[in-house]
Amino acid sequence: MSLLNQSITFLYSICGIGLLAVYIPQALMIWRDQEGARAVSLWSWGVWTFTSLVTLLYAALVVKDLPWVGVSTGHLIGCATVYGLTLLRRRQFERREVGPKLPVPGVAR
Numbered sequence: 001m002s003l004l005n006q007s008i009t010f011l012y013s014i015c016g017i018g019l020l021a022v023y024i025p026q027a028l029m030i031w032r033d034q035e036g037a038r039a040v041s042l043w044s045w046g047v048w049t050f051t052s053l054v055t056l057l058y059a060a061l062v063v064k065d066l067p068w069v070g071v072s073t074g075h076l077i078g079c080a081t082v083y084g085l086t087l088l089r090r091r092q093f094e095r096r097e098v099g100p101k102l103p104v105p106g107v108a109r
């Protein structure tokens with residue numbers, strides 16, 4: 001492998017690791033959101049999570065490229081975390097808005 005190829009591979013790996021950090025502010029914003037993270041698109045993050053999984057499988061099983069597998073794994077974890085946190089916050093918000101279902105006196109269940 002030439003020095004140029006080694007340098008590009010190194011930079012790709014470093015950028016991939018650094019890119020993982022960009023998921024942290026999004027996850028923190030969702031976690032702090034008290035309104036059910038309504039501004040976050042579940043559709044978009046769901047698609048990104050699915051395509052990250054497909055990319056990881058392609059990198060691991062077809063191309064067999066370890067740096068790509070590592071970066072793809074990080075993206076999958078980041079996307080799935082944002083998607084999962086959004087679902088969690090929405091469910092928590094909905095439960096808080098609806099409140100617990102209390103029995104109504106005189107009504108049989």
